[in-house]
Structure formats: structure tokens, C-alpha cells
Amino acid sequence: MKAKKTRRNFLITSMAVAGSIVAADSLQFHSSDAAKTPVSMPERVLGRTGVKVPLLGLGGASTKTPLDKEDRERDALAIIERALELGIRYFDTAASYGTNEIYLGKVLPSYRSKVFLTSKTYEKDRDGMWRELERSLKRLNTDYLDLWQLHSVASPEHVEKIFSANGGIKALEEAKEQKLVRFVGITGHHEPEVIVEAMRRYPFHTTLIPINAADKHHARPFLSSVLPLARQQNVGVIAMKVPAYGKLFQSSGLTGMQQAMSYTLSQAGVHCCIISADDVKQLEENVKVARAFEQLSNTQLAAIEERTAKIWQDSTFYRAWT
Numbered sequence: 199m200k201a202k203k204t205r206r207n208f209l210i211t212s213m214a215v216a217g218s219i220v221a222a223d224s225l226q227f228h229s230s231d232a233a234k235t236p237v238s239m240p241e242r243v244l245g246r247t248g249v250k251v252p253l254l255g256l257g258g259a260s261t262k263t264p265l266d267k268e269d270r271e272r273d274a275l276a277i278i279e280r281a282l283e284l285g286i287r288y289f290d291t292a293a294s295y296g297t298n299e300i301y302l303g304k305v306l307p308s309y310r311s312k313v314f315l316t317s318k319t320y321e322k323d324r325d326g327m328w329r330e331l332e333r334s335l336k337r338l339n340t341d342y343l344d345l346w347q348l349h350s351v352a353s354p355e356h357v358e359k360i361f362s363a364n365g366g367i368k369a370l371e372e373a374k375e376q377k378l379v380r381f382v383g384i385t386g387h388h389e390p391e392v393i394v395e396a397m398r399r400y401p402f403h404t405t406l407i408p409i410n411a412a413d414k415h416h417a418r419p420f421l422s423s424v425l426p427l428a429r430q431q432n433v434g435v436i437a438m439k440v441p442a443y444g445k446l447f448q449s450s451g452l453t454g455m456q457q458a459m460s461y462t463l464s465q466a467g468v469h470c471c472i473i474s475a476d477d478v479k480q481l482e483e484n485v486k487v488a489r490a491f492e493q494l495s496n497t498q499l500a501a502i503e504e505r506t507a508k509i510w511q512d513s514t515f516y517r518a519w520t
Contacts, residue, residue, distance in 0.1 A: 293318065
């Protein structure tokens with residue numbers, strides 16, 4: 199099926215709400231939306247996208263969050279709605295995140311022009327990616343994504359497939375041309391050099407990578423490999439695995455989310471981070487930390503790194519995932 203035909207059939211049959219793509223730097227609330235206007239949160243420009251995003255975005259999947267659980271709809275919707283009230287406008291999801299796209303599609307349509315909505319695809323070939331994009335748009339009840347990402351690019355083989363004759367780069371290009379996506383990105387938490395190689399081959403707008411104090415001790419850290427190239431290319435950097443699924447908070451580790459998030463957001467070149475929430479209370483605590491963020495000094499960063507020196511191997515278990 200050709201891409202343009204895919205789009206035409208999708209637009210005819212989709213239940214997505216109508217909505218135009220807002221300007222790159224225009225995600226502000228209007229006075230008529232006063233009743234819905236959330237409390238502000240510090241923002242940064244997401245690289246060369248030109249879009250201002252809050253320091254904290256809502257992650258769509260984790261071990262305990264209800265956002266990707268089929269039997270937790272009420273809890274999931276409560277978290278999404280509270281996130282909007284608290285000023286979160288970056289929402290992270292993926293085609294593989296269970297019911298998360300469906301839940302977001304029940305809440306976000308009426309806020310669509312005011313949120314930065316992202317999704318991902320594990321597929322690496324053009325046709326497979328088109329199928330997942332069409333499904334994601336229908337589930338999310340929208341006619342475009344702000345950011346569409348290649349999900350978990352983990353090996354040289356993935357890179358070669360993406361850039362092959364019928365590779366995923368073609369789907370990214372076609373989706374941008376047809377205005378189904380505004381920006382495109384690449385994600386990965388396995389091997390930083392794989393992300394670097396892909397970034398050298400294609401001008402991605404963003405990259406989503408693990409940035410935390412434990413990764414600093416790894417033999418192949420993302421901090422010293424991907425971040426310098428991202429800064430050079432003005433690529434937007436979204437940090438994930440900020441608390442390493444809570445592993446950073448084990449005995450002798452970090453004292454809490456304030457240390458974890460502050461360390462991540464103090465890294466040069468990081469624009470924002472995404473963290474999931476197990477419940478509304480945890481979400482509120484995370485937002486409180488993001489609102490109070492202050493840049494850490496080199497001495498403070500080093501002290502946090504020292505606290506993870508003995509737990510980094512256990513805390514970077516996700517590096518084995520492919």
C-alpha cells in the first residue's frame with residue numbers, strides 16, 4: 199500500500215478530531231481557556247524544533263503505572279487529567295504501550311493544540327511503520343503527532359534496516375511531508391554508539407535516551423557520547439530512565455527524586471525528561487520537584503555520581519534490553 203493512499207484512506211475512516219498544526223513556538227494557552235489553564239512549569243526549547251516544552255513530561259509505560267494497563271482505566275485517566283491541571287504538556291506514548299494510546303485519546307483531544315503529543319514505533323521498515331502510525335493516530339483520536347520516534351534502536355542491524363531501500367526513514371519522510379507528524383526522533387537505551395551512528399546519517403529533530411547518575415559509571419555511557427553530538431546538531435534531548443525504575447533510590451543510593459531529576463536536568467544539552475507515575479500522588483510529587491528545579495554545580499553533580507558508584511550495575515539493567 200502506498201503512503202499517500204494509506205493517508206487518504208485513514209483520513210476518510212478515522213475518528214480523529216479535526217485540528218490544525220500549531221506554530222512551532224506556539225503552545226501557549228489563550229485567555230478563553232482560563233478555566234483550564236494549568237499552573238506553569240519551567241520550560242526549555244526542544245532543540246531545533248523551536249518548541250518550548252516543560253521540564254517534565256508524562257511517561258506512558260512502566261512496571262506499576264496504570265497508564266498501560268487494560269484494567270486500570272479509571273486510575274489512568276485520573277493521572278492524565280491531573281497532569282494537565284499541573285502544567286504537563288508533553289505526553290509520551292508508543293504503539294506498543296498497551297492501552298496507553300487509547301487512554302490518552304479519551305482525554306487529550308479537547309487540549310490537542312496545547313499539548314506536545316509523541317508516540318513511537320518498534321517497526322524498522324517503511325510499511326510496518328505506516329501501519330503502526332495509522333493505528334496510533336486512530337487510538338489517540340488525532341490527525342497528527344507532534345513527534346514520531348523510532349523506538350528502541352539497539353543494534354547496527356536496526357540501523358541498516360532503517361536506512362535500507364524499504365526502510366523506516368522513508369516512512370518518517372513521507373509522514374512529515376503529508377503533515378501527519380511535525381517532527382521525527384530516535385530512541386534507544388541499549389548502545390549509545392548505535393544512536394550516534396543513526397544521528398550521523400539523518401537529521402533527527404530529537405533523541406530520547408537514558409540520562410542518570412548511574413549511567414555515568416557505565417563503560418559506554420550515553421552522557422559522553424550522544425549528548426555532545428546532540429548539542430552539535432541542536433537535537434532536542436529528552437531524558438528517560440531518570441530514577442532507573444527506582445533502583446537509584448536503594449540503600450546508599452540517591453535520597454529521592456529531587457536528586458535524580460536535578461542531576462538529569464543539569465546535564466548540558468538535556469531539554470526535558472519523561473517520568474511515569476504510579477498514581478496521582480506520585481505525579482504531584484514529581485511535578486513539585488520539576489517546578490523547584492535549580493541547576494546543580496559541578497561539585498553537586500559529582501557528589502550525586504559518587505552515591506551511585508556502588509549501585510550502577512544493578513541500576514543500569516535496562517542496558518541489556520534490545
